[in-house]
Amino acid sequence: YLKLYKNNRMKAQLKYEQTQQWREKERISTIHERPHKWYPKIKAAYPHVIHGFTSDGMPVVYESTGKMNLKNLFRNGCN
Numbered sequence: 001y002l003k004l005y006k007n008n009r010m011k012a013q014l015k016y017e018q019t020q021q022w023r024e025k026e027r028i029s030t031i032h033e034r035p036h037k038w039y040p041k042i043k044a045a046y047p048h049v050i051h052g053f054t055s056d057g058m059p060v061v062y063e064s065t066g067k068m069n070l071k072n073l074f075r076n077g078c079n
Contacts, residue, residue: 038078045073
């Protein structure tokens with residue numbers, strides 16, 4: 001925030017506090033815990049497979065983006 005507001009500490013502090021209030025109001029910290037109504041349909045339209053994990057624990061994911069069925073997804077109302 002300091003860099004963004006050119007070391008203006010007052011403005012940076014204000015914007016930081018506003019951001020924290022917005023995050024709390026919108027419950028951003030729990031976004032992965034809340035169900036999303038389109039998740040099953042998006043997952044079905046996005047062909048991918050998790051092949052395994054790297055030696056440092058990162059997932060190895062193969063995606064078939066050319067086979068995505070976006071027209072059907074959008075036709076059903078997912079925007």
